[in-house]
Amino acid sequence: MDYTIIIGLEIHVQLQTESKMFSASGTAFGLPPNTQTDPVSLGLPGTLPVMNRKAFDLALKTAMALGATISRFTKWDRKNYYYPDLPKNYQISQYDLPFSLGGSLDIPAQKEGSGGGQCRLTRVHLEEDTGKLTHGVGGWSEVDLNRAGIPLLEIVSEPDIRNAADARACLEELRLTLIYLGVSDCEMQEGSLRCDANVNLHIQKDGKTIATPIVEIKNLNSFRSVERALEYEAERQYAKWQKDGLTIKDAFKETRGWSDPEGITKPQRQKETAADYRYFPEPDLVPVVVDDAWLDRVRATIGELPGPRRKRFETEFGLTPYDANVLVEQGQDVADYFETLAKTAGDAKLASNWIQQDVMRILSERKLKLAEFPIKIEVLGDLLRRVHIKALSTHQGREVLAKLLESDESLEQIIEAGGYGVISDRNALSKVIEEMIAANPKAMEDLKGGKKKPDAVKGFLRGQVMKATGGKADPSLVGDLLDERLANVQD
Amino acid sequence: MSLTRDDVTKVAFLARLQLEPHELDTFTGQLNSIMDFVAQLQEPDTADIEPLAHGVEIHNVFREDRAVPSLTREAALSNAPKRNQESFLVPVVLD
Structure with missing residues (x-):
């Protein structure tokens, strides 16, 4: 054909x-x-x-x-x-x-x-x-x-x-x-x-x-x-x-x-x-x-159109073309919401992800319009800012969001009451890692004996560290520290 | 300019007029004399004259976008040759 x-x-x-x-x-x-x-x-x-x-x-x-x-x-x-x-x-x-x-x-x-x-x-x-x-x-x-x-x-x-x-x-x-x-x-x-x-x-x-x-x-x-x-x-x-x-x-x-x-x-x-x-x-x-x-008067009423807005989301906010498109296609209210949230959070990519994954899901589950979203944009922005500066992990951020939806307590109150926070002190985390290695001797034996691959052992130990810190350890830092520590063992 | 019987048949169809054969002959003649009369307008030289879009030389007559209450349905349907409770009725048109 x-x-x-x-x-x-x-x-x-x-x-x-x-x-x-x-x-x-x-x-x-x-x-x-x-x-x-x-x-x-x-x-x-x-x-x-x-x-x-x-x-x-x-x-x-x-x-x-x-x-x-x-x-x-x-x-x-x-x-x-x-x-x-x-x-x-x-x-x-x-x-x-x-x-x-x-x-x-x-x-x-x-x-x-x-x-x-x-x-x-x-x-x-x-x-x-x-x-x-x-x-x-x-x-x-x-x-x-x-x-x-x-x-x-x-x-x-x-x-x-x-x-x-x-x-x-x-x-x-x-x-x-x-x-x-x-x-x-x-x-x-x-x-x-x-x-x-x-x-x-x-x-x-x-x-x-x-x-x-x-x-x-x-x-x-x-x-x-x-x-x-x-x-x-x-x-x-x-x-x-x-x-x-x-x-x-x-x-x-x-x-x-x-x-x-x-x-x-x-x-x-x-x-x-x-x-x-x-x-x-x-x-x-x-x-x-x-x-x-007359034309000037009408021209003045034309706002930013979808095409230029997609471009601006890419250049000004560093979004991928895909993310820029998704946000723009949701309509002006979502695109405006994104801009405000990105500025409050100080992290456009994070704001884009949370809107697409969390805000949209909550709206569709509860059959709400964006204007009816139960959490104020300043509060969500504050939450994301804390995730951005790693005062909260992503996982903790989602827990806090769930609690914000369920209670009348403020963001501060929820974080304080839940004891949320991220441990990103290298020495403190290294100490926990050593404790976990000592408490789980089999892990190191398996690694040395070649019975388990380094990644498997690393994953296991990371899980133990997260558990021991109540989920507060900075996961990527724990990963880096474990890489260093396990590399030494293999040598 | 000369209209044929076929032209008149077509125009009659477009206007949904059913004409008898003798009427077609009559109207072909009458329409042709009207066309000939109007054709006198072709005589003046209009090469340098701007085309006229409307008979009166005013423009931009607008109303503001404000809605007023509708006619009642009873009033709207009151002249209908055929109607039911809520609508005008017309013979089924196949689309």
């Missing part, structure tokens, strides 16, 4: 506004059907749309963060088609003068299964969401217009993606970016982030490249389904081409729906071509002119 998969994504994102794009009813998810409407979003005659300023600001913010070129003049168009989710029989969208062109998204190399890279964007435009249909109740479909008119951003990528894992990674990175920007909650399950994928194959045969017909896959309701559907579709197209030999010149673009339980794509209604939408300028809305001052 000598082919390349060519993938482009079309992503729809609901913007986080209080009211709809062109009217003032709310934007909540999950309300009872048809309880979030107004005359405009119902498409009643005689009503007129008025633009939501915040929706436009959020759209500008997103496009600027994606490095797009913002159009200084943009207008609205009507996209005409008949479908009952659209009460006006047209959708207000943007056709030839979208507010934003170009831009790109960097896919980090740390993503699982993806090599990373860059995906260029074709355009970003604003439109209104449609209503929701529930099919087939006794020959009738139910129409719920709660969603109709919610501000929707459409982000179209260039066909730059070459495998299913990269497509998933690209979508995940876009989601993370939008969440960092605070422009959308990006819940795929609730439909505030939706993704369609365009895919075909470039097959190499006899020194020529043959392109298969393009398929648009819809109904991708999770990141996993994006990846699975694209893997499936590539294989399906290759098998189909082997059978019928049809190329992009022989067939129109086909729309197929992904069926998650079956793991296959199925044909859907044929897509009307662009010309059939009979786009024309929306006479009910005036154009938008964007000036420098």
